[in-house]
Amino acid sequence: MQSNVEAFIDYLQLQKNYSLHTVKAYLADVHEFELFTKEHFDQEVIDSVVYAQIRSWIVSLVDAGLSSSSVNRKISSLKSYFKFLLRIKQIEKSPLLKHKALKSPKKIQIPFSEREIDLVLNQISYPEGFEGIRDKLIIDLFYTTGIRKAELISLKLSSIDYGSTTLKVVGKRNKDRIVPLLPIVLEQFNRYFSERNLLPQIKDSNYLFLTKKGVKLNDTFVYRLINLYFSAISEKVKKSPHILRHTFATHMLNNGADLNSVKELLGHSSLASTQVYTHSSLSELKKVYQDAHPRNN
Known part of the structure; x- marks a missing residue:
């Protein structure tokens, strides 16, 4: 039987038409969070996590020196996964429903003259x-x-x-x-x-x-x-x-x-x-x- 993560990958590729590079990035972020919950909460499946667990992951990422934009990108991948679970009626509410992205300093892109x-x-x-x-x-x-x-x-x-x-x-x-x-x-x-x-x-x-x-x-x-x-x-x-x-x-x-x-x-x-x-x-x-x-x- 196909797992929810595998079904999520198919959804990104076949229905959302995301590039292989983007799909790999989403998958890497979801797997990284899976490993975190397994190690810190002894939880094999992330479909039933609560926001406190995600918040704990965010803190660990910031402590590891990741920039706000990098953390936000990883959370965006998770958010997409939970939206997918909502879509296929595997969950009733996303644990990231009230999450607010970390503030990032705006990078000024200086064009060539x-x-x-x-x-x-x-x-x-x-x-x-x-x-x-x-x-x-x-x-x-x-x-x-x-x-x-x-x-x-x-x-x-x-x-x-x-x-x-x-x-x-x-x-x-x-x-x-x-x-x-x-x-x-x-x-x-x-x-x-x-x-x-x-x-x-x-x-x-x-x-x-x-x-x-x-x-x-x-x-x-x-x-x-x-x-x-x-x-x-x-x-x-x-x-x-x-x-x-x-x-x-x-x-x-x-x-x-x-x-x-x-x-x-x-x-x-x-x-x-x-x-x-x-x-x-x-x-x-x-x-x-x-x-x-x-x-x-």
Whole structure:
């Protein structure tokens, strides 16, 4: 007979369409709590736990040095599990019903400046051949489309539509969206394909971006690629694909794009998600305000 945890995994994969990475994270958090209750309360099954036991786990996580955001993520996984148990009528009330998330200090995501983007795309040297062309294209694609790291890795050859100059992106929960491609990026794709076709072997032939060994990219590879090139031109602490996504949104807003358009391009389900980028545009907004308002003489 299938356990509730196994049924929960199926629910996340088949009904919620969560990625394998997300499902693994949820499962790891639930298993971690299971081990805690077994060790501290001699309780094998977590379906009947009370909030005091969860609170005890939270205290142990904080004492172990976990950040508030990490603890909140683990509790979010548990909350989803108990919501699932409610859904299948295994429990009548979630023990996390009145739980309040730990307060986390807001992390300010500092985007790259337009000058830094210009430096990394037009001033620094890239390796000759396939790898250099691929690396520059990846950076430019992140900056000109705002796609996520996982979305870039999962791109297929069929994702590009040269006729409409667009890219089909598979976002969170397998939700598709179409993003436009700039002519300068399409030109880089042409050069990339010329070099890609010369690779001695290609294993993952359906995937758009490959290593020189012909296999699809992974998370660590892409993160290190971005970090490597931006470390040459920027002293910012955070240099990651997500900061490039943040930079895309910020520069779009700074240059007159409306919030709804940026929301659609980013693949956000609500404006609330997109509004986190507006604070970066505040300095630009202040400048426009001060230049335009008649009272500011």
